[in-house]
Amino acid sequence: MGTVTGPVSASILEVRDLHVRIASxxxxxxxxxxxxxxxxxxxxxxLVGESGSGKSMTLRAILGVLPAEAQVTSGEIRLDGVDLRQxxxxxxxxxxxxxxxxIFQEPMSALNPVTRVGWQIAEGPxxxxxxxxxxxAERALELMRRVGIPDPERRFRAYxxxxxxxxxxxxxxxxxxxxxxxxxxxxxxTTALDVTIQDQIxxxxxxxxxxxxxxxxxxxxxxxxxAQVCHDVAVxxxxxxxxxxxxxxxxxxxxxxxxxxxxxSAPDFEYVRESLVPIPGxxxxxxxxxxxxxxHPRCAFAEDDCRTSQTPLRPLPGGRFTACLHYxxxxxxxxxxxxxx
Amino acid sequence: xxxxxxxPGPPGPEPASEPVLVVRAEGHAASRWYRQPALVAGxxxxxxxxxxxxxxxxxxxxxxxxxNLSESLLGPSxxxxxxxxxxxxxxxxRLLYGLRLDLRIGFIAVLLPFCLGIVxxxxxxxFGGWMDTTIMRLVDVVVAFPFYVLIIALVFVLGPGERSxxxxxxxxxxxxxxxxxxxEILVAKRQDYVTAARxxxxxxxxxxxxHLLPNVISQGYIYAMSxxxxxxxxxxxxxxxxxxxxxxxxxxxxxxxxxQNFLSTHWQLTTIPGLVVVVVGLGLSLTxxxxxxxxxxGQ
Numbered sequence: 001m002g003t004v005t006g007p008v009s010a011s012i013l014e015v016r017d018l019h020v021r022i023a024s025x026x027x028x029x030x031x032x033x034x035x036x037x038x039x040x041x042x043x044x045x046x047l048v049g050e051s052g053s054g055k056s057m058t059l060r061a062i063l064g065v066l067p068a069e070a071q072v073t074s075g076e077i078r079l080d081g082v083d084l085r086q087x088x089x090x091x092x093x094x095x096x097x098x099x100x101x102x103i104f105q106e107p108m109s110a111l112n113p114v115t116r117v118g119w120q121i122a123e124g125p126x127x128x129x130x131x132x133x134x135x136x137a138e139r140a141l142e143l144m145r146r147v148g149i150p151d152p153e154r155r156f157r158a159y160x161x162x163x164x165x166x167x168x169x170x171x172x173x174x175x176x177x178x179x180x181x182x183x184x185x186x187x188x189x190t191t192a193l194d195v196t197i198q199d200q201i202x203x204x205x206x207x208x209x210x211x212x213x214x215x216x217x218x219x220x221x222x223x224x225x226x227a228q229v230c231h232d233v234a235v236x237x238x239x240x241x242x243x244x245x246x247x248x249x250x251x252x253x254x255x256x257x258x259x260x261x262x263x264x265s266a267p268d269f270e271y272v273r274e275s276l277v278p279i280p281g282x283x284x285x286x287x288x289x290x291x292x293x294x295x296h297p298r299c300a301f302a303e304d305d306c307r308t309s310q311t312p313l314r315p316l317p318g319g320r321f322t323a324c325l326h327y328x329x330x331x332x333x334x335x336x337x338x339x340x341x
Numbered sequence: 342x343x344x345x346x347x348x349p350g351p352p353g354p355e356p357a358s359e360p361v362l363v364v365r366a367e368g369h370a371a372s373r374w375y376r377q378p379a380l381v382a383g384x385x386x387x388x389x390x391x392x393x394x395x396x397x398x399x400x401x402x403x404x405x406x407x408x409n410l411s412e413s414l415l416g417p418s419x420x421x422x423x424x425x426x427x428x429x430x431x432x433x434x435r436l437l438y439g440l441r442l443d444l445r446i447g448f449i450a451v452l453l454p455f456c457l458g459i460v461x462x463x464x465x466x467x468f469g470g471w472m473d474t475t476i477m478r479l480v481d482v483v484v485a486f487p488f489y490v491l492i493i494a495l496v497f498v499l500g501p502g503e504r505s506x507x508x509x510x511x512x513x514x515x516x517x518x519x520x521x522x523x524x525e526i527l528v529a530k531r532q533d534y535v536t537a538a539r540x541x542x543x544x545x546x547x548x549x550x551x552h553l554l555p556n557v558i559s560q561g562y563i564y565a566m567s568x569x570x571x572x573x574x575x576x577x578x579x580x581x582x583x584x585x586x587x588x589x590x591x592x593x594x595x596x597x598x599x600x601q602n603f604l605s606t607h608w609q610l611t612t613i614p615g616l617v618v619v620v621v622g623l624g625l626s627l628t629x630x631x632x633x634x635x636x637x638x639g640q
Contacts, residue, residue, distance in 0.1 A: 065539045067531070068469070096542030109533040114555045123551070124541050175541065 011078075012183050012215045013039040013062070013100075018075035020054070020061050020239075027287040031057040031070065033239035036313075039183065044209070044216040046226035046247065048262065049236035052283050055219040058236075059185045062217075063102055064092050080182065097128045101176035103205075105188040107168035111160035117171050118144070118156030124178040143174040148204060166197035173205060183215040190225060202228055223251060223266045235259045238284045238294035241313060245320025253334060255322040257299045260330050264337075293325065301329035380631025386624030390617075394444050397437035405430060405438040406589040414607055423609055426599060436614060439591035440621070443580075446506060447573040453511040455565050458518025459558065463549050465519065466526030477523070480516045488513060492575055496584045503586060506579060510572055521564055525557035559636040566629025570622050577618050593618055 020032035032054040039045045047055045060066045062077050064084060077084045079099060084092060104110035112120055121143055122136035131139060137156070144152035147170040160168055169189060176184050189205070190198040206229055209216055218229050226233050227247055234244040235258065243256040254260045261279035281298035284290050290297050296306040306325060313321040324330065375381060393400065409429035417424045423432040465476040483491065495509035529535065530553060538552045579585040580594020588595060593614045600610025 060536075063540045065536050090544075093542040093544060096540055098542070102537070102540040104533055104537055106533060110537040112534045112538070112552050112556070115551070123543070127541075127543060127547070172537075175537075179542075 010040060011038040012041045012080055014078040016076040018061060019073045020057050020070055021073050022070040029286045030239055031286060032061060035241055037234050039215050039217055042213045042215055044218060044230040046230035046233040047217065047219045047236055048221060048223065048226055048233060050221060050283055053236040054239040055236055056187050059187050059217065059219055063096065063100060063185060097124045097179040099181055100183045100185065101181040102185045103172050103176050103189045106192050107172045108160060110172060111168060113160055116157050117160055121174045121178055124175065128179045143178055147174045165193050166201060169193060169201050177208060181214060186216060186218045188220050223262060227251060238289055239286055240294065242323040244313065249318060249320050255316060255327040255330055256324045257301055257330050258295045260333060301326055374635055377631045377634065379627045383624050383627025383631055386620060387628055390621055390624060391444065393437055394441040397441055401434040401437060403431040403434040405435045405591040423613055426610055432610060435591040435596060436617060439593045439596055440617060442586065443573060443576055443593050446503060446576050447569055450507055450510040450572045451565055451569045453507055454514030455518055455561060457511055458515035459522050459561055461515065462519035462522030463526055463554065466523035467530055467549050476519065480519055483513060483516045493584060496579060501584050501587050506576060510575065517564060518561055521560050522557055525560050526553055529553050529556050563633040563636055566632050570625045573621060
């Protein structure tokens with residue numbers, strides 16, 4: 001472990017100008033295109049966006065578990081000051097588990113169907129913490145207790161298919177926590193659960209992370225979930241981050257027309273309005289993305305320069321960022337919405 | 342979080358805690374195997390055959406290779422249930438010991454290609470790239486020859502004997518297992534639980550051994566159950582062609598061959614060992630099909 005520590009920084013995770021490309025039959029898909037963000041120690045960052053906006057690919061790139069046809073082409077991923085892209089496979093393996101862990105969307109398919117859940121939880125501690133089988137099993141029981149699985153001594157020997165959906169996701173959380181990671185990457189961990197269970201799982205996750213100071217990156221398309229779990233949020237569209245800032249600022253007072261569209265189309269938010277407004281059009285092709293701002297073909301406020309100019313994230317007052325060239329328009333629309341609910 | 346904010350009203354009961362365990366699916370493999378007539382019939386046949394083979398020294402007091410030329414070519418009688426062969430050896434005794442040998446060789450000769458094929462198939466499927474190309478081209482080379490041609494050629498080169506049989510059948514038989522397991526691994530390695538295992542920082546070897554193999558190996562078992570029939574037939578065939586176990590050891594194939602010269606006068610010398618091969622093959626086939634039905638996923 002001594003070989004892979006770097007200078008101490010305020011952020012546990014720094015992603016700089018990350019690019020991920022996927023080779024497909026229709027051409028090269030630029031799934032993640034210049035994404036940068038920081039996750040402070042103990043902080044929680046939400047990544048939101050519609051399907052295919054590059055959220056999950058960003059997570060998988062950080063963890064180094066991209067599918068075979070996808071590749072990180074450039075950028076830096078610094079975990080605790082160490083650039084993960086410079087590490088060899090075996091060194092990264094030593095970080096997965098004790099430094100970073102992942103929770104998946106579908107706990108049923110992310111658990112090995114033929115292994116008893118207790119041993120699936122105990123495997124990480126055995127491999128990474130060098131615990132004996134017996135000590136690892138004790139640790140697994142303790143983790144099962146911590147994530148609220150009743151009667152862990154009996155459940156230890158059960159198989160994933162014998163568990164309910166919520167209990168499976170608790171097992172996933174126990175696996176993620178099993179080696180005391182510093183950051184947990186969550187890929188829509190509650191999407192497959194019904195809402196009452198979803199709430200329990202979110203509370204459990206945030207409580208456990210707060211207790212042990214674990215940072216979170218939380219990918220979802222569910223805005224209320226972001227508001228419940230995260231302090232900061234980054235909105236992704238077409239493989240890029242279009243707006244970033246504190247959750248309260250971004251979701252209540254958007255500065256990008258796409259964020260405004262997301263908020264207007266979400267069924268429950270404190271944002272006052274008469275009816276849901278869908279975003280017209282469909283997500284951009286990432287093989288040949290639109291020129292200029294990628295959102296311009298669907299944007300009500302688009303002007304000529306939106307079709308031609310590059311739109312990097314620009315800082316705004318209040319420590320937030322937007323990629324929109326004409327964010328004042330969004331501001332006006334938000335105020336208009338507020339004025340006549 | 343619920344979709345609609347509920348106004349604060351009288352405090353309702355806490356949301357019912359979720360069920361922890363779901364009921365085991367009906368018809369779990371262990372509880373219904375005996376309801377399959379084919380499987381039961383196959384297992385009964387196998388039990389009888391294997392029992393007879395194992396208990397050979399208890400059932401008969403004759404020695405399978407000691408000759409007694411004064412009692413050659415006797416018909417069935419109280420002393421010799423199936424008569425004797427041209428060298429005066431008790432046919433029933435030789436049948437039991439031959440069965441014993443052929444079953445033992447058969448099981449070992451299935452196990453070796455099973456292991457080799459599963460290791461190579463896993464490597465090819467998991468790592469892909471040059472490893473996959475190399476292993477699968479080797480498979481193509483072996484598949485290009487008819488099964489028996491290659492086996493007979495190999496045994497001929499290596500010289501008759503038990504070790505040659507193992508070697509020849511392993512070198513030819515592994516390809517089927519490698520293909521099956523490679524295909525299964527190609528599918529399984531894209532599953533979330535493998536990504537989850539990788540994101541848990543497990544080594545490739547551990548992922549293959551602990552996470553992939555347990556999920557795909559049942560396909561190997563299913564094939565092995567049908568393969569063992571073919572292997573036992575191959576061993577008998579080699580014995581019949583004089584390429585099997587050298588005489589005087591008893592083996593069903595050489596017994597069939599030896600008895601051929603006396604087919605018109607002493608038909609039982611050839612026919613009975615042949616029927617035993619048929620019964621063994623039937624027992625193994627029925628068991629294999631039955632097990633395949635039980636192990637096949639989604640049933």
